[in-house]
Amino acid sequence: MKKLGITALATLIMGACSQQSGGETAADGSADTPAADTQGAADDSKNADAGIVRPPLDPFPSTYERYASDAVLITGATVLTGTGERIDGGAVLLQDGKIAMVGAAAAMTVPEGTATIDAQGKWVTPGVIDIHSHLGDYPSPSTDSTSDGNEVTSPNTAHVWAEHSVWPQDAGFTRALAAGVTSLQVLPGSANLFGGRSVILKNVPSRTVQGMKFPGAAYGLKMACGENPKRVYAERGGPGTRMGNFAGYRAAWIEAAAYKKSWEDYAAKYEKWAASEDEEEKEKDAPDAPARDLKLETLAGALSGDIKVNMHCYRADEMVQVIDMSKEFGYKVSTFHHAIEAYKVADFLAENGICAAMWADWWGFKLEAYDTVRENAALVYAQPDSCAIIHSDSDIGIQRLNQEAAKAMGAGRRIGVDVTPKDAIAWITANPAKAMGIDDQTGTLESGKMADVVIWNRNPFSVYARAEQVYVDGALLYDRADPTRSPRMDFEIGQLDNGYTGGAGQ
Amino acid sequence: MSASMTKKLTCAAIITLFALSTAAAQTTAIMNGQVQTITGGVIENGDVIIRDGRIAQVGADLTAPSGATIIDASGKVVTPGIFAPISNIGLVEIGLDAEANDAGPNEGEGFALSAALNAVDAYNPSSTLIPINRAGGVTRAVSAPNAGDKLFAGRAAIIDMTGGVNSVMKPDAAQVVMMGFSGARRSGGTRMGAWATIREYLDEARSYAANPNDYVRRTREDRFALSDLKALKPVIDGVQPLMVSVNSANDIRNLIRLKNAYRLRVIIVGGSEAWRVGPELQAANIPVILDPMFNLPAQFEDLGATLENAARLHRAGVKIAFYNPQGFGAHNLRLLTQHAGNAVAAGLPYEAAMAALTINSAEMYDLQSQLGSLEPGKIADVVIWDGDPLELTTEPETVFINGIRQDLNNRQIMLRERYRDLSRGDLPHAYRGGE
Numbered sequence: 051m052k053k054l055g056i057t058a059l060a061t062l063i064m065g066a067c068s069q070q071s072g073g074e075t076a077a078d079g080s081a082d083t084p085a086a087d088t089q090g091a092a093d094d095s096k097n098a099d100a101g102i103v104r105p106p107l108d109p110f111p112s113t114y115e116r117y118a119s120d121a122v123l124i125t126g127a128t129v130l131t132g133t134g135e136r137i138d139g140g141a142v143l144l145q146d147g148k149i150a151m152v153g154a155a156a157a158m159t160v161p162e163g164t165a166t167i168d169a170q171g172k173w174v175t176p177g178v179i180d181i182h183s184h185l186g187d188y189p190s191p192s193t194d195s196t197s198d199g200n201e202v203t204s205p206n207t208a209h210v211w212a213e214h215s216v217w218p219q220d221a222g223f224t225r226a227l228a229a230g231v232t233s234l235q236v237l238p239g240s241a242n243l244f245g246g247r248s249v250i251l252k253n254v255p256s257r258t259v260q261g262m263k264f265p266g267a268a269y270g271l272k273m274a275c276g277e278n279p280k281r282v283y284a285e286r287g288g289p290g291t292r293m294g295n296f297a298g299y300r301a302a303w304i305e306a307a308a309y310k311k312s313w314e315d316y317a318a319k320y321e322k323w324a325a326s327e328d329e330e331e332k333e334k335d336a337p338d339a340p341a342r343d344l345k346l347e348t349l350a351g352a353l354s355g356d357i358k359v360n361m362h363c364y365r366a367d368e369m370v371q372v373i374d375m376s377k378e379f380g381y382k383v384s385t386f387h388h389a390i391e392a393y394k395v396a397d398f399l400a401e402n403g404i405c406a407a408m409w410a411d412w413w414g415f416k417l418e419a420y421d422t423v424r425e426n427a428a429l430v431y432a433q434p435d436s437c438a439i440i441h442s443d444s445d446i447g448i449q450r451l452n453q454e455a456a457k458a459m460g461a462g463r464r465i466g467v468d469v470t471p472k473d474a475i476a477w478i479t480a481n482p483a484k485a486m487g488i489d490d491q492t493g494t495l496e497s498g499k500m501a502d503v504v505i506w507n508r509n510p511f512s513v514y515a516r517a518e519q520v521y522v523d524g525a526l527l528y529d530r531a532d533p534t535r536s537p538r539m540d541f542e543i544g545q546l547d548n549g550y551t552g553g554a555g556q
Numbered sequence: 557m558s559a560s561m562t563k564k565l566t567c568a569a570i571i572t573l574f575a576l577s578t579a580a581a582q583t584t585a586i587m588n589g590q591v592q593t594i595t596g597g598v599i600e601n602g603d604v605i606i607r608d609g610r611i612a613q614v615g616a617d618l619t620a621p622s623g624a625t626i627i628d629a630s631g632k633v634v635t636p637g638i639f640a641p642i643s644n645i646g647l648v649e650i651g652l653d654a655e656a657n658d659a660g661p662n663e664g665e666g667f668a669l670s671a672a673l674n675a676v677d678a679y680n681p682s683s684t685l686i687p688i689n690r691a692g693g694v695t696r697a698v699s700a701p702n703a704g705d706k707l708f709a710g711r712a713a714i715i716d717m718t719g720g721v722n723s724v725m726k727p728d729a730a731q732v733v734m735m736g737f738s739g740a741r742r743s744g745g746t747r748m749g750a751w752a753t754i755r756e757y758l759d760e761a762r763s764y765a766a767n768p769n770d771y772v773r774r775t776r777e778d779r780f781a782l783s784d785l786k787a788l789k790p791v792i793d794g795v796q797p798l799m800v801s802v803n804s805a806n807d808i809r810n811l812i813r814l815k816n817a818y819r820l821r822v823i824i825v826g827g828s829e830a831w832r833v834g835p836e837l838q839a840a841n842i843p844v845i846l847d848p849m850f851n852l853p854a855q856f857e858d859l860g861a862t863l864e865n866a867a868r869l870h871r872a873g874v875k876i877a878f879y880n881p882q883g884f885g886a887h888n889l890r891l892l893t894q895h896a897g898n899a900v901a902a903g904l905p906y907e908a909a910m911a912a913l914t915i916n917s918a919e920m921y922d923l924q925s926q927l928g929s930l931e932p933g934k935i936a937d938v939v940i941w942d943g944d945p946l947e948l949t950t951e952p953e954t955v956f957i958n959g960i961r962q963d964l965n966n967r968q969i970m971l972r973e974r975y976r977d978l979s980r981g982d983l984p985h986a987y988r989g990g991e
Binding site for chain 2: 421513
């Protein structure tokens, strides 16, 4: 909402971004020279062959490495695994950055000398995951200088990548860590039909964005329904209506499909050329690769399923139209974000395998957010094969995803939805992990997964609960009782008369 | 349009009159609850007798008057209603819908008036926000305007959450002004501008009040609208609280100097660094309305923001209450209990958090003799909760305002009921629920 106001600076930045979308190509992500210019000295069988040209899939690769840790057994706690199981008197063994064992404390044997945390009376859950954050892109302090979350310059900015705006020194990351958040998706804002690529981060401080990137996580594409794009572009060339929004999406998908096909055609031609035994054919130069287009590259990635589609969409009717559009172009919507009216079409969402990311009770800031009900998440959850997610979209809200889930759970229970903490914990752990495609690595307490674990001082569905210790890949990165295990960002150092400012848990 | 509006108002008026007349005769006995009186401790197995809109008796082992409606509150918690100390309630229905948002003048349009604006002129008792938040246990609220291009926002009113046509309890309850960065950006971009401007306004208001006839004859700058100066009279008289949006410790110290120089009554709104000035605020008798969940250096003036603000201010003896800064929380006043719970988790004693939700707000607006606690003689704003009011899964079961049991149904409940069954049915969803 307020984020839409900050357009002036975004306009300045835009120049640089759009220039990148010119016609560069890169061979196998490493060669600097275009393939057609390479002379085939090293390869006498083919002329001008430097191999098939493919746009780099991962030009800003993750350099995240887990921090070293000794094995630790957390024992005696109430364990919510995120898989729908609750183990009273449970134990979790963290070893080599992974979850090694989960089960009843009494039944668990560990090597002599393994460090043990007596967690009687405490609760243990998977690390919290926020599927919708703007940390780093709208960091603290919130100034014109740091407002980097919404490229409000064109209805289609699929070419921008949120990671290029992430400021790893955002103090918000530390506060989220103290609230148990171990992974998050940072999305571009919602001013545009196509906002750009998201990035998935591990919530571990680093000097670089690459140092925070979740290794191997797929990219997401941010799209937006409804009011925001039409409001922003109504007097800037459109779209100015919801039908204009849809026309804009569809025109872009048509272009993206053609672009995708041009690369597929090129690949087929290249393969044919490379495999050819025909003398005449061999004499010819290798086929030319299409020119790269960053915008279409992202959209083509969404069409092929490599990039997950995250659709900001409040209204029920719009969600169902988007579902049809996704079928028209053969892509899949991963998640509807801010799905205020999901409860009206929870059956459609479940049938189509689409997650709904919701707030517990935010409402009324615009007309499309008028029909909130507090039972929204529970009503989505109540559908068979559903995928309910609680998200934040807020640097304050991300610190209380457990509380938001608790409110949504409580509201559901009141109307008879059978949901308890062992189920509702998945709304902020397993389900966002699934929607983001990282559920094989994190989101639940299952052996073999990343040891992303939170120890809460009590039931995390209580308002009085606090994360006491937060482990990421087995490393203790936040400890409420130990100030040396509390990250402080550069910005907060040396402020207020060199007093102790900032830090996780502040 | 206008005909139907008149009709609606007439209906509402009749209903309200009917409700008021029944209230006069209504006696209710809430028996055997955990009664949190706020000012007189907690009575386990306590009783509260409500008669003629007022609290008649509070204690243990009371006898229900004959003819009283008896409510068994065993296992429940009984508290005074939540009193929201600042909000846009009744002024905004939809934030981004111009026609459904009267919270304040549009920024950037140079609208001329400021302090003269009066919440009661726009207050809409039929707003859906009122029953939705009433169902969350909020029984009283301050409805306050937002500032446009000028420092002053205008006059706030105290309303009850009945949604009745006579629900404005106290108009002109406070004046609202933006200082700190909010003031600076309305004053040439500098805090110097903000402090100079507020002093100018107060000086002009004094000068006008001293001799209005003389003042209007003098040559003067037209940027001071007479109606604004008139509206500031109770502020310069030290009668009406001035709600000052301010955050940094430095700005707060300036505010204390201003308060002393002009002998103002001041309430701080925001106060993210107020804990750094705790003893001074206590000495200056300035209460703070704060968001106990705010802990980020959102601006440089918030560098000291911490979850412990509430607890530290309380320890320093400063009176606190809570607000939800998202649009002054009009849509979600019902979350003030969650805010309070978070303050407790960050070290505020439970009793202090309950007081911050009730009696402290009343005291800020001189209503402590009528509201904010369960004491005989006070207005019967009473909530029966099905558990700890601060817990996330607790809800009010019964809400009394002015001694009248309130309807807790609302638009959100009706929508939920309409869509609980998604099957096609005999008729479309548009025929279901909402009755």
